[in-house]
Every structure is written in C-alpha cells, then in structure tokens.
Amino acid sequence: DLRVSMAESLWQLRQHRAAMDLLVAVLSDFPRQPDALALFKDYLDELPTPALSAEYRSKIK
Numbered sequence: 001d002l003r004v005s006m007a008e009s010l011w012q013l014r015q016h017r018a019a020m021d022l023l024v025a026v027l028s029d030f031p032r033q034p035d036a037l038a039l040f041k042d043y044l045d046e047l048p049t050p051a052l053s054a055e056y057r058s059k060i061k
Contacts, residue, residue, distance in 0.1 A: 024059045 027037050037060070047053045 020056055021059075024056060028060060 023040060027040055041057070041060075044053045044056050047056070
C-alpha cells in the first residue's frame, strides 16, 4: 500500500534527522575532535540534496 510506504519513509526521515541533530550537538560540544568533525563534513557531502547538506553545515559551530 502506497500510504504505508510513504508513512514508513517519513518515519525513517524523522529518525535520520533526529540522529543528524544529535551528531551536530555532540560534535559541537567536542571541538577538539577534528577528525570526527572532518568525517562528518565529508558525510554531509553525501546527503541527497544540497539544501539538506547546507542546513547541517550551518548548525556546526
């Protein structure tokens, strides 16, 4: 059923966004971890849209 599939996709997106927000918060609190921050920035380049990548880049302190 298409509605079930869409609901599952939205749930997964919400879970992904929650995980990304947590990663941003943790990395912002530990600025002495340049390797972790660099890996995260590389991951941001792999996000499906430039807007999503830019959104999370703007959250990194």
